[in-house]
Amino acid sequence: MGYRLAIVGATGNVGREILNILDERGFPADEVVALASRRSQGTEVAYGDKTLKTQFLDTFDFSQSDICLMSAGGEVSKKWSPKIAAAGCVVIDNSSAFRYDPDVPLIVPEVNADAVAMFSRKNIIANPNCSTAQLVVALKPLHDHAKIKRIVVSTYQSVSGAGKEGMDELFKQSRAVFVADAVEVNKFTKRIAFNVIPHIDVFMEDGSTKEEWKVMAETKKILDPKIKVTCTAVRVPVFIGHSEAVNIEFENPITADEARAILREAPGCLVVDKHEDGGYTTPYESAGEDATYISRIREDQTLENGLNIWVVADNLRKGAALNAVQIAELLVNRGLLKGKKAA
Structure with missing residues (x-):
């Protein structure tokens, strides 16, 4: 039995990655429709060995679709997700809107797969922030074992998190540096080529940025509201792959060796942790991969029950597209879709 899928924002980085992953994982789809704004209407996108021509979002009939994978930004989602959900199509939204x-x-x-059953309240399921997704994959098995009290996170986020414009700006600025041209700053607040910027999203009243707040709020909602979280989010001149240095304080004792053993058995995790040159994972190696990589696992001697870990993942995949497709698979595998439109 197959399902009918609509991909909103199909011409963007995440939308294209969703189409790739649906094909790679053999999602049971009888129909996949690519949707975009009027500006991108008619643009062709790849879906396996097929080419899809994007249709206009505003005139599409969602009552004939089972699942909508929404990757067109918060404003589009706020406008369209409730309408799509009301038409009987389950929305899996990549934005922060809901x-x-x-x-x-x-x-x-x-x-937190069991929480997916709650989708029926509004027919909408939210995908977390890219930094949060990889973080909680690494933290969950450790929390189950020793109960986390507090985490301090520093993120090193690639420019693809800011979309195609971010990737283009890093490329253009890097080229300009090498040929001694003027470096133009448009997408980011400062030059990103050969630089790091401790600023992602808007500033809030307490001095945190919205990106830092997202990591704090989402980790609590997904993992445990009692965990204390503080975060510093930094944009770095990397095209794909987010990295995180994470300091964790636990209620109960846990050793580095125990943590390695636990994470090696944990779903979605891949431990690469050798105490030698190159015995760790960088964002370059994570690009195009599904796993959340954990390296540099070591005990924090300044805390009674503390660990430090290094977490890396492809932000376009686990941080967005892959996680969205995995949610769709949950709906199908757990029989949560009524299947009234299934072919």
Whole structure:
């Protein structure tokens, strides 16, 4: 039995990656429709060995679709997701529009799969922030073992997290540096080529950025509201792959060796942790991969029950597209879709 899928924002980085992953994983789809704004209407996108021509979002009939994978930004989602959901199509939204709604489940399948059943309240499921997704995949098995009290996270986020414009700006600025041209700054607040910027999203009243707040709020909603979280989010001149240095304080004792053993058995995790040159994973190696990589696992001698870990993942895959497709698979595998439109 196959399902009918609509991909909103199919011409963007995440939309194209969703189409790739649906094909790679053999999702049971009888029909996949690519949707975009009027500006991108008619653009061709690849889906396996097929080529899809994007249709206009505003005139599409969602009552004939089972699942909508929404990757067109928060404003588009706020306008369209409730309408699509009301038409009987389940929305899996990649934006932040509904993540903090108590009636919308925020899902990372390796962490809180059971919460997906709550989708029926609004027919909408939220995908977390890219940094949060990989973080909670690494934290969940450790939390189950020793109960986390507090985490301190520093993120090193690639420019693809800012979309195609971010990737283009890093490329153009890097080229300009090498040929001694003027470096133009448009997408980011400062030059990103050969630089790091401790600023992602808008500033909030307490001095945190919205990106840092997202990591704090989403980790609590997905994992445990009692965990204390503080974060510093930094944009770095990397095209794909987010990295995180994470300091964890536990209620109960846990050793580095225990943590390695636990993470090696945990779903979605891949431990690469050798105490030698190159015995760790960088964002370059994570690009194009599904796993959340954990390296540099070591005990923090300044805490009674503390660990430090290094977490890396492809932000376009686990941080967005892959997680969205995994949520769709949850709906199908757990029989949560009525299947009234299934072919």
